[in-house]
Amino acid sequence: MLNGLKPLAATALCLLGMSVFAETATAAQWVSSGRTAYFKQSPFYSAREHTCTSGSAPTEGFPGSCPNDAFSGWTANYNAADLLASTQFSACYFDSQKLGSACYGLAYAINGYASAGGLPATCTVGTRAVVVSTRIETIEIQNHxxxxxxxxxxxxxxxx
Structure with missing residues (x-):
């Protein structure tokens, strides 16, 4: 009788261990690294601003001089996500003479490969990703x- 319980106990212990691993895997989540790049432009008034932050003071340039640690892949991920978001953005019809006309793009990149939309719900611990969003909109400023x-x-x- 005891010999029959040993395989059952071993199986139960194995399943318990797998359930703990599965819980840990599903508990992984995306957290901001603090590294960002931002660009705003208004062509009629040449209002431009940009920042690139790595959790500390902003650095000069956009976005290439953002610190690119060998392990982070910031530049490759940023460039891939930016290209796809800009492609979505460019495929939209935008009318600069029509109030409220707007176009958007949203993409993310992991290991230099981009996908449309926001970050996936699941991830592998330690993975880095860059999300790029673009927007253009016709707005009213003053005197119509x-x-x-x-x-x-x-x-x-x-x-x-």
Whole structure:
């Protein structure tokens, strides 16, 4: 009788161990690394600003001089996500003379490979990703004049 319980106990212990692992794997989530890049432009008034932050003071340039630790892949991920978000953005019809006309793009990249949309719900601990969103919109400024507001932002996330 005891010999029959040993395999059953071993199986139960194995399943318990697998359930703990599965719980840990599903508990992983995307957390901001603090590394961001932001660009805003208004062509009619040449209002431009950009920052690139790695959790400390902003650095010069956009986005290439953002610190690119060998392990982070910031530049490859940013460039891949930016290209796909810009492609989505460019495929949209935008009318700079029509108030409220707007186009958007959203993409993320992991290991230099981009996908459309926001970050996936599941991730592997330690993975880094960059999400880039773009927006252009015709807005009214003053005296019923129209202007074009253009924003692009990149945010890096780490799966923890």
């Amino acid at each position: 004049e129209l202007d074009v507001d253009n924003d692009m932002s990149g945010n890096e996330y780490i799966c923890q």
